[in-house]
Amino acid sequence: MSETEIFDRIKGGDEKALEYLYKKYYRMMTKMVITNSGTEDEARDIYQEALIVFWQKCTSGNLVMTSKISTYIYSICQNLWRKELDRKKRLSNEEKDMPVVLDTESAEKEKIIARCIEQLGDTCKKVLMYYYFDE
Template identity: 65%
Template sequence: MKDHEILERVSRGDEAALDYLYKKYYKMMTRIVLNNSGTEDEAKDVFQDALLVFWQKAISGNLVLTSKISTFIYSICLNLWRKELDRKSRNSGEMVEASVFQDHERQEKIKIINDCIDQLGETCRKILTYHYFDGLSMQDIAEKLDFANTDTAKTKKYKCKKKLDMMIKRNYTSSDFLD
């Protein structure tokens, strides 16, 4: 099944589509917890909670996917497990080793941003990638994209960044984005 079919079926209350997601992504999603100081039972709980969040958002009609379903569920799992680690840390007074977890979190943020940038269109994708990922100056960007001048490049970058910000805010909550 393709993601748009799954989302449509889940939003209509089709539990078979949810079962499909469970079977398809179980190992990948539970690995997040298992690789970050968690047990098999905790991994199952986190994944089931993440699917419940996905289910509720889909049924409400407020879910507009701008990335793959797997990416969306992955970010929910990461966030839920991070909250659980924080809770454990507070309750036990111990510091939980989080470097691997933080790397996963950082990679997921980058993936979400890249997925959104890809949806903005070719010009915005190039401008934002050149500026934020490649570190090019506005002068270099203007030359590469054959803009009239640096001011044109700056204006376009500003508008593209605004569109990206709006897309992320519209499609992700701060908990989804793991702020």
């Protein structure tokens, strides 16, 4: 199938042409994600999302192809993957900030436990101290 034929068929809503496109460029598109710190699953998701974007643009009639289909889809994949990496980076930074909150909570719990232990009688206090803190 030629580029023009694929484009025209997808523009007309031909799902078989989309399947053909999916299989034809799968390796090339997923390789880009995998070589840029992605997993096989992430690569597949990005490629599928890119094809959905391509399909929607084609069927809406607003897309004028000025390059090869593979170039267009590749750029969609790159943009989607860049957004995903940015999202992961934001989540990672948020997780780095979380332990500070957890450490504060942990310190607060330790203070509460220490106060409770101080209120116990000597025998109970010794039993707990030996059980939890003695080796």
